[in-house]
Amino acid sequence: MPAALADLLVLDLSRVLAGPYATMVLADLGARVIKVEQPGLGDETRQWGPPFAENGLSAYFIAVNRNKQSIAVNLKHPDGQAIVRALARRADVLIENFLPGTLARMGLGYDDLRVLNPGLIYCSITGYGQSGPDALRPGYDTVIQAEGGLMSITGEPDGPPLKTGVAVADITTGLYAAASILAALHYRAQSGVGQYIDIALFDVQLSWLANVASAYLVSDQPPRRYGNGHATIVPYQPFAAADGYxxxxxxxDQQFARFCAALAHPEWVADERFATNPARVAHRAILVPLIAEVIAREPVAVWLERLRAAEVPCGPVNDIPTALHSPQAQARAMVQRIDGVRMVAPAPKLSETPATIRSAPPALGVDTEAILREMGYEPDQISALRAAGVVG
Structure with missing residues (x-):
């Protein structure tokens, strides 16, 4: 089947997570992605382990670098910069996550490359964006979670602020970057003009505070931690059953009535303290212990059967192995093995142009020679570049 982005060339100068996640999304949809890495070292996540796969790649690197080619180029060398400029002439998209001004000092900034390729979509991912008092600070996911307010609303009410279990600021920034790139490509298809995209982890973190940020802007009341509970919906949290959560x-309110019937406590529906969601929120300290006492009497499987029969949204609290091997995950083919490496599959299911895994993440510089030959370099030139430490 055809791939939606098969005609696109993406030059990936990013490292670690947000940028590589964005380019993986584009690669899964068919784009050709050339990952530019430092000779000898490469993306630092190659060494972030254990665990490591049998081919020596770290699980972290595997997570976001499939469907890519790797070329090792020394960006500090003039000849290396010339290689990147030549690639940028042909590219549709360039994505990078250096500190602001770094690539411009190498002659590889947007203003430099747009002269060579006016249709280029140039996406910069940084911690705090290209402007503002924090622009030159490096961005790290957990620091962004802290400064962007997420940690202040994560954790138990009487406990310390907590980070999430996955680097959500990085991942959502990658998704924003991919969506913005597609929007810019759509505009270019109409206008013929490329553009610059400035994506900041901090901005993204603030943007998806969503209803929590909105609640503060409406009420001027600082949001607080509710543990696994919900600030404005009750009951909306995990409960301990006899054998799990x-x-x-x-x-x-309709679901609450069915929930009460399933728990054999229909009288709760008529209790004015629980009859409406605002009332339940106001009296959560009374209602939640009542529910917990009932749920604790039976195992998870019993409650799943009863509540699902009553059309009450619920689910077991699975660990990662259980989630990845669940019947639903298997039915959706969400774990795939490519070139001997198991990976979580692309999430979107497109009917005409499906996202696919075509190749496992590449070894460092494995495609350097092939790409240089494609660009017109002769074998003796490539050998000279290797000897000079320009490519690896």
């Missing part, structure tokens, strides 16, 4: 998400 069960997540219950009662989203409206």
């Amino acid at each position: 069960l997540m219950i998400a009662v989203g409206n």
Whole structure:
């Protein structure tokens, strides 16, 4: 089947997570992605382990670098810069995550490359953007979670602020970058003009505070931590069953009535303290212990059967192995093995142009020679570049 982005060439100068996640999304949809890495070292996540796969690649690197080619180029060398400029002439998209001004000092900034390729989409991912008092600070996911307010609303009410279990600021920044690149490509298709995209982890973190940020802007009341509970919906949290944890998400009063019936406590529906969601929120300290006492009497499987029969949203609290090997994950083919490496599959399912895994993440510089030959370099030139430490 055809790939939606098969006609696109993406030059990936990013490292670690946000940028590589964005380019992986584009690669899964068919774009050709050339990952530019430092000779001898490469993307630092290549060494972030254990665990490591049998081919020596770290699990971290594997997570976001499939469907890519790797060329090792020394960006500090003039000849290396010339290689990148030549690639940028042909590229549709360039994505990078250096500190602001770094690539410009190498003659590889947007203003430099747009002269060579007016249609280039140039996306810069940084911690704090290209402007503002923090622009020159490096961006790290957990620091962004802290400064962007996420940690202040994560954790138990009487406990310390906590980070999330996955680098969500990085991942969502990668998604924003991919969406912005596609928007810029759509505009270019109409206008013929490329553009510059400035994506900041801090901005992204603030943007997806969503209803929590909105609640503060409406009320001027600082949001607080509710542990696994919900600030404005009750009951909406996990409960301990006899043999594990069960997540219950009662989203409206009709569901609450069915929930009470399933728990054999229909009288709760008529109790004015619990009859509406605002009332339940106001009296959560009374209602939640009542629910917890009932849920603790039976195992998870019993409650899943009863609550699902009552059309009450619920689910078991799975660990990662259980989630990845669940019947639903298998039915959706969400774990795939390519070139001997197991990976989580692309999430979107497109009917005509499906996202696919075509190749495992590349070894460092494995495609250097082939790409240089494609660009017109002769074998003796490539050998000279290797000897000079320009490429690896």
